[in-house]
Amino acid sequence: xxxxxxxxxxxxxxxxxxxxxxxxxxxxxxxxxxxxxxxxxxxxxxxxxxxxxxxxxxxxxxxxxxxxxxxxxxxxxxxxxxxxxxxxxxxxxxxxxxxxxxxxxxxxxxxxxxxxxxxxxxxxxxxxxxxxxxxxxxxxxxxxxxxxxxxxxxxxxxxxxxxxxxxxxxxxxxxxxxxxxxxxxxxxxxxxxxxxxxxxxxxxxxxxxxxxxxxxxxxxxxxxxxxxxxxxxxxxxxxxxxxxxxxxxxxxxxxxxxxxxxxxxxxxxxxxxxxxxxxxxxxxxxxxxxxxxxxxxxxxxxxxxxxxxxxx
Amino acid sequence: xxxxxxxxxxxxxxxxxxxxxxxxxxxxxxxxxxxxxxxxxxxxxxxxxxxxxxxxxxxxxxxxxxxxxxxxxxxxxxxxxxxxxxxxxxxxxxxxxxxxxxxxxxxxxxxxxxxxxxxxxxxxxxxxxxxxxxxxxxxxxxxxxxxxxxxxxxxxxxxxxxxxxxxxxxxxxxxxxxxxxxxxxxxxxxxxxxxxxxxxxxxxxxxxxxxxxxxxxxxxxxxxxxxxxxxxxxxxxxxxxxxxxxxxxxxxxxxxxxxxxxxxxxxxxxxxxxxxxxxxxxxxxxxxxxxxxxxxxxxxxxxxxxxxxxxx
DNA sequence: CCTGTAACATGAAACAAACGAATATTTCTC
DNA sequence: GAGAAATATTCGTTTGTTTCATGTTACAGG
Numbered sequence: 178x179x180x181x182x183x184x185x186x187x188x189x190x191x192x193x194x195x196x197x198x199x200x201x202x203x204x205x206x207x208x209x210x211x212x213x214x215x216x217x218x219x220x221x222x223x224x225x226x227x228x229x230x231x232x233x234x235x236x237x238x239x240x241x242x243x244x245x246x247x248x249x250x251x252x253x254x255x256x257x258x259x260x261x262x263x264x265x266x267x268x269x270x271x272x273x274x275x276x277x278x279x280x281x282x283x284x285x286x287x288x289x290x291x292x293x294x295x296x297x298x299x300x301x302x303x304x305x306x307x308x309x310x311x312x313x314x315x316x317x318x319x320x321x322x323x324x325x326x327x328x329x330x331x332x333x334x335x336x337x338x339x340x341x342x343x344x345x346x347x348x349x350x351x352x353x354x355x356x357x358x359x360x361x362x363x364x365x366x367x368x369x370x371x372x373x374x375x376x377x378x379x380x381x382x383x384x385x386x387x388x389x390x391x392x393x394x395x396x397x398x399x400x401x402x403x404x405x406x407x408x409x410x411x412x413x414x415x416x417x418x419x420x421x422x423x424x425x426x427x428x429x430x431x432x433x434x435x436x437x438x439x440x441x442x443x444x445x446x447x448x449x450x451x452x453x454x455x456x457x458x459x460x461x462x463x464x465x466x467x468x469x470x471x472x473x474x475x476x477x478x479x480x481x482x483x484x485x486x487x488x489x
Numbered sequence: 490x491x492x493x494x495x496x497x498x499x500x501x502x503x504x505x506x507x508x509x510x511x512x513x514x515x516x517x518x519x520x521x522x523x524x525x526x527x528x529x530x531x532x533x534x535x536x537x538x539x540x541x542x543x544x545x546x547x548x549x550x551x552x553x554x555x556x557x558x559x560x561x562x563x564x565x566x567x568x569x570x571x572x573x574x575x576x577x578x579x580x581x582x583x584x585x586x587x588x589x590x591x592x593x594x595x596x597x598x599x600x601x602x603x604x605x606x607x608x609x610x611x612x613x614x615x616x617x618x619x620x621x622x623x624x625x626x627x628x629x630x631x632x633x634x635x636x637x638x639x640x641x642x643x644x645x646x647x648x649x650x651x652x653x654x655x656x657x658x659x660x661x662x663x664x665x666x667x668x669x670x671x672x673x674x675x676x677x678x679x680x681x682x683x684x685x686x687x688x689x690x691x692x693x694x695x696x697x698x699x700x701x702x703x704x705x706x707x708x709x710x711x712x713x714x715x716x717x718x719x720x721x722x723x724x725x726x727x728x729x730x731x732x733x734x735x736x737x738x739x740x741x742x743x744x745x746x747x748x749x750x751x752x753x754x755x756x757x758x759x760x761x762x763x764x765x766x767x768x769x770x771x772x773x774x775x776x777x778x779x780x781x782x783x784x785x786x787x788x789x790x791x792x793x794x795x796x797x798x799x800x801x
Numbered sequence: 802c803c804t805g806t807a808a809c810a811t812g813a814a815a816c817a818a819a820c821g822a823a824t825a826t827t828t829c830t831c
Numbered sequence: 832g833a834g835a836a837a838t839a840t841t842c843g844t845t846t847g848t849t850t851c852a853t854g855t856t857a858c859a860g861g
Contacts, residue, residue: 186496210851217848528819
């Protein structure tokens with residue numbers, strides 16, 4: 178055996194650094210401080226006697242040695258995770274029922290693919306998606322009508338726990354060539370004289386209104402549309418402005434169909450949570466669904482970030 | 490991520506336990522105490538919430554969960570080791586010269602296969618085997634005539650370090666039906682009235698004579714033979730007794746061709762070492778040769794054990 | 802070129818995990 | 832059922848990891 182004392186921790190670290198493009202971002206993703214990541218990376222490099230990352234460049238690049246270890250991480254870590262899943266099935270059994278309620282319209286974009294890959298791993302779990310608008314989605318947990326709810330609010334409820342999924346940015350959408358497009362970011366008053374195009378949900382479910390416009394006393398006229406593409410079409414044809422999650426509009430931005438701008442200097446960020454009953458929180462097929470969603474989303478969605486105040 | 494905090498350490502542990510058939514044996518192999526192994530295994534089982542080994546049975550068996558993790562270990566650990574080898578090549582370069590001198594005749598049995606698998610991994614290293622009997626093999630290191638010497642003595646030499654390979658038992662060989670075969674082990678005086686058949690080397694290179702017979706004042710007549718099969722043939726045809734490493738005679742024992750007995754109550758154990766120049770001791774293609782020999786030998790040879798006073 | 806900001810490094814101290822020594826308990830063997 | 836061998840447990844020590852506070856470096860914008 179070599180005297181290098183490499184551990185899975187190091188592989189997870191390197192993968193996080195490589196994929197997030199920096200030590201600070203990696204630290205957040207691993208729920209560690211930046212200092213811990215720096216120490217650990219240095220210790221690994223010392224024990225191997227080789228540098229792994231190019232420090233004098235941003236975004237950080239990997240050295241040849243770093244890329245070799247990253248290759249190892251990408252093959253070995255999924256094997257480890259698969260084994261852990263198998264163990265979880267041995268422990269808790271591999272069957273169950275998982276009825277999912279979703280608050281946000283655009284969430285279907287990533288939920289469907291995630292459900293597909295989950296089904297491969299847990300064929301014994303009966304997946305159900307609760308359709309239609311729900312006045313009180315989290316209440317469905319308590320009523321035993323749903324087993325997992327995707328929500329952006331963390332309202333405390335007896336017997337319900339919230340697991341952070343990820344944070345995402347809401348972007349304001351403008352037609353190309355709009356006068357506001359010259360600004361780097363939009364202020365609440367920029368919305369004052371435009372129609373706001375939204376999904377058909379109450380105002381208090383819209384982060385833009387609840388957290389930005391209402392506090393600023395701005396109350397623009399609203400127009401509702403059911404589908405994401407319909408909203409985009411209305412914006413593109415200059416019927417008004419909209420605000421959607423960054424991931425949902427990325428493909429349309431690339432084609433120049435519309436233009437997106439941050440809301441406020443630092444952007445309008447929201448978090449998504451999976452709410453589950455406390456009694457289910459430790460069950461393998463539930464936690465693995467949440468893990469699958471996270472893994473899938475981070476791999477698929479642009480512009481999302483790990484939750485800051487994670488507790489897992 | 491699961492909250493189970495599994496590390497490569499745990500996989501190495503489980504593999505050692507499974508392959509050595511017990512915690513105590515695994516501890517020796519990992520250069521740990523039995524206590525540490527027991528602790529670590531329990532901690533792993535607790536963190537997974539599953540038992541991994543069947544305690545109430547000896548030899549220890551694995552549970553279903555244990556077998557699943559062992560499968561993981563057997564696929565993941567070789568990948569890790571391969572990556573570490575690649576890193577070592579990146580660090581030190583992947584070419585060199587490795588001239589090997591061997592003191593013991595039977596060592597060719599395991600050295601050849603080990604050299605074969607080493608060649609696959611280090612195609613750039615020029616392997617050379619120094620033939621013929623060497624009066625002072627370790628001296629060849631100092632003279633720069635050899636780069637690695639397989640020896641069973643640890644004579645201190647300036648600039649030479651010894652790396653333990655493994656311990657093995659010398660077994661006394663008798664023809665089937667011999668009167669001594671009724672004893673569970675042989676004493677020095679049992680050799681007194683028999684011819685001793687050996688390789689053609691000086692007496693002080695023969696552990697049996699140097700460490701057992703000479704101290705007891707027993708000096709049996711000797712007869713020499715070049716080849717292992719020749720020695721076995723002479724024993725089988727009742728021309729005398731011999732003593733050979735357990736691994737070298739195992740295949741003949743199975744066929745009932747000869748009979749083997751321990752020498753002394755606890756057996757006559759010897760150690761093998763790889764001697765290298767201090768300046769070479771850390772070079773990747775050297776340390777990996779030694780690692781390959783160990784790995785290969787433990788997988789292939791019956792009745793060998795890890796060195797007790799290891800330092801690596 | 803200078804300045805501010807964001808990212809990374811470092812040192813000390815707190816904290817946690819792993820290890821070993823001694824010893825108790827269990828299991829197997831005869 | 833006694834003795835030997837193997838595993839568990841308790842406790843103190845050592846080692847390693849994380850954080851906090853702070854220093855240093857790289858880059859963007861004036």
